[in-house]
Amino acid sequence: MSGRPEILFPLFAGLQTLEGIGPKTAQNIRALGVEAPRDLLFTLPQSGIDRRRRDSVEGAILPGVITVLVTIGHHHPPRTKGGAYRIQVADQQATFQLVFFHARGDYWQRTLPEGSRRLVSGKIEVFDGIAQMVHPDHIVPEEDAASIPNFEPVYPLTAGVTQKVMYKASEKSLALVPAVPEWIDPAQLSRAGWPDFTRAVAAAHRPARQDDLLITAPARERLAYDELMAHQLTLALARARARRKPGRETRGDAHLQSRVLAALPYRPTSAQERVISEINDDMASEARMNRLLQGDVGAGKTLVAFMAMLRAVEAGGQGVLMAPTEILARQHLESLQPLAEQAGIVLEVLTGRDKGKEREVKLKALAQGDVQILVGTHAVFQADVAFCDLRLAIVDEQHRFGVRQRLELGRKGQAVDVLVMTATPIPRSLSLAQYGDMDVSILDEKPPGRKPIQTALISTERMGEIVERLRAAISSGRQCYWVCPLVEESEVVDLTAAEARFKHLRAALGEDIVSLVHGQMPVAEKDAAMARFQTGKSKVLVATTVIEVGVNVPNATIMVIERAETFGLAQLHQLRGRVGRGDAASTCLLVYQQPLSENGRRRLEVLRETEDGFAISETDLRMRGAGDLIGTAQSGVPRFKVADLERQAGLMAIAQSDARLLLNEDPTLETERGRAARLLLWLMRQEEAIRLISVG
Structure with a gap:
């Protein structure tokens, strides 16, 4: 497909083509993310003045x-x-x-x-x-x-840009909007009662009253939908393209799967059984699997992942499971080793720590197919790591890996199936925004025998009582986690907080009893401290958040989170899930510092009231907004100019099904509506999508 359609040229010209905007203003206005007249169209007034x-x-x-x-x-x-x-x-x-x-x-x-x-x-x-x-x-x-104007729009401003400049520039940009064909499904358009695109931008920039500024106002809602639709079309194109890539049929006779299931001391939950069969079907089909497995803390994702890898082995191939850290990779190894022995297959681990001769031996065994399942960190990406016949790649805690790495892993074999796992319950609107190209499975039941965790809120003023409580738990043979506050500014400050707490607890409870783990430690020291705690040599593990994902110590029954109000809800929920893994009753103490803001108190109370990670993540999204929730590191979520992810999840879902439907009927976007949709993609700067159509 050739370049940008000519009717859009004026909208993508330099800002200085607008009368009244010189080089200096053009430079200043860039701070608002405005590079061309097109961007002014999507920079809507945030309030208005009745004149x-x-x-x-x-x-x-x-x-x-x-x-x-x-x-x-x-x-x-x-x-x-x-x-x-x-x-x-x-x-x-x-x-x-x-x-x-x-x-x-x-x-x-x-x-x-x-x-x-x-x-x-x-x-x-x-x-x-x-x-x-x-x-x-x-x-x-x-x-x-x-x-x-009777009702004057008020625009977001930045240094050196006045209301008058924004108003005039927006009016001049509106004059450049061409008549465009309709890309929205006619039934959806009449159901929602939206104006056409040209009328919608004009109305959004010329509100007649306060109500016209609401996200539910027809003109604004239409523009939000257009934005979401373009994004979902891009994801749907990526999904369609991945599905067109020839996959391989990986069929097994279930002899390994049933051997392991028979040896388990419990029966999998019906959610686990459902997801295992979804994955078996995916792997058996000709299309390549691209599935996201979401399961709350302790919902039993590891078993599901292992079953999927056994299916690859039954078909004569190999599976790889990749974790974000060394500690987690080793832990997966420990929990899977007994299952691998039941199945009678070879499981090996590969991390950055493997060097020299030992590494060579592992790589050789892997290339010959003697190792059937490999667990590792991103070291499994390195160029010299070759598999004999890789069928399935599983990525644990996807948000630590970008989409690019997801693809790299898929290149390690012939048409590798990909399964991505996350224990972070993601609110529906965000999961649509971030993983709209994937099929999603959700584990929404806890395996039997998981005891509920008592959660209590305690003020830092009662530190003495908390230490006494730890002392009692330790003397009855239990272990405890103590998570130190998160200080955004610097890891150095995090560190001093953790070290001070470590010294305090050692003085109170005894030298040998307390270990410390933080992000600045050399890997070997960190692993040694973790190992002491896992084997029960130390009874209290003081840590910054390095323990949030996946660490498994069934004997740990108390989780103390200091300055809990500084953490996000989803993160607190993750941390709490580190206890309650054994047969003893467990407690999570959320220690807060007075005075606690109204918002802070509400967040902590949500945790006290529920253990449902999805409910917690929805509350977190409502209270903090999408940007904070995923943080800047997770740039997988697009920044929308008009659409509001927190409040327009329903609109996102409609856009997703509309986009998939349109591509089903018109995979190359050649029909009249398909060509209109191409125009939308150009208008929304979705060049990536346009490339996908042309390569398609």
């Missing part, structure tokens, strides 16, 4: 914005340097003053001669019993009254 004309300021509620026709009266220049310049004015019923500071020479005398008439608009306040309008927003001759 409807009144006959008089008499009877108006002050202070307030008033627009009124006045006759200019007597001028009072300032008596002292830097004083105020005042002009007496009269409307039909009352008099008030216009006030200006920094007046130069006879400027106002010339501009507003006594006896002339002007329409003025601005905020009027009463000062010392006199009504004043200080620096009116608008002063125009009577015949130019129409240049002041």
Whole structure:
């Protein structure tokens, strides 16, 4: 497909093509993410000012914005340097003053001669019993009254850019909008009652009243949908392309799967059984698998992953499971080793720690097919790692890996099936935004025998009691985690907080009992400290958040999270899931510092009330917003200019099904509506999608 359609050229020209915008303003306006007139169209007003004309300021509620026709009266220049310049004015019923500071020479005398008439608009306040309008927003001759809108849009601003500049530039950009064909499904359009695109942008920039600024206003909702639709089309194209890539049929006879299931001391949950069969079907089909497995802490994802890898082995191939850290990779190894022995297959681990001869031996065994399942860190990506017949790649805790790495892993074999796992429950709207190209399976039941975790809120003032509680748990043979506060600014500060707490607990509980783990430690030291805790040599593990994902110590029954109010809800939920893994009752103590804000208290209470990770993540999204929730590191989620992910999840879901439907009926976007959709992709800067169509 050739370049950008010609009718969009004016919208993508430089900002300086707009009358009134010079190089300096163009430079300043970039801070708002505006590079071309097109970007101004999607930078909508955030509020508005009612500037409807009144006959008089008499009877108006002050202070307030008033627009009124006045006759200019007597001028009072300032008596002292830097004083105020005042002009007496009269409307039909009352008099008030216009006030200006920094007046130069006879400027106002010339501009507003006594006896002339002007329409003025601005905020009027009463000062010392006199009504004043200080620096009116608008002063125009009577015949130019129409240049002041009845309802004036207020735009987001940045240094060096005024409302007037934004308003004029937006109006000039609107004049460039061409008539475009409709890309929205006609049934959806009439159901929602949306205007066409050209009318929608104009209406969004020229609100007539306050209600026109709501996200539910038809014009705004339509533009939000257009944005989401373009994004979902891009993901749907990526998905369609992945599905067209020849996969391989990986069929097994279930002899290994049933051997392991028979040896388990419990029966898998029905959710696990459902997901195992979804994955078996995916692997058996000709299309390549690209599935996201979401399961709350302790929902049993590891078993599902192992079953999937056994299916690859049954078909004569290999499976790889990749974890984000060395500790997690080793832990997967420990939990899977007994299952591998039941199945009678060879499981090996590969991390950055493997060097020299030992590494060579492993790589050789892998290349010959003697190792059937490999567990490792991103070291499994390295160029010299070759498999004999890799069928399935599983990525644990996807948010630590970008989409690019997901693809790299898939290149390690012939048409490798990919399964991505995450224990972070992702709210529906975000999972659609981030993983819309994938099929999603959700494990929404806890395996039997998981005891609920008691969660309590305790103020830092009761630190002494908390330490006593630990002492009692330790003497009854239990272990405890102590997570230190998260200090955003620097890992160094995190570290001092953790070290101070470590010293304090060692002094209170005994030297050998307490270990410390933090992000700055050399890997070997970190692993050694973790190992001491896992084997029960140390009873208390003081840590920064390095333990959040996957660490498994069934004997640990107390989780103390210090300054819990500094963590996100989803993160607190993850941390809490580190206890309650054995047969003893477990407790999570959320330690907060007074005074706790209203919002902070509400967040912690949600945790006390529920253990449902999905409910918690939805609350987290509502309270913190999408940007904070995923943090800047997870840039997998697009930034929308008009759409609001927190409040328009429903719209995102409609856009996803519309996009998939459109591509089902018209995979190359050649029909009339398909060509309109291409235009939408260009308009929304989705060049990636356009490339996918043309390579498709």
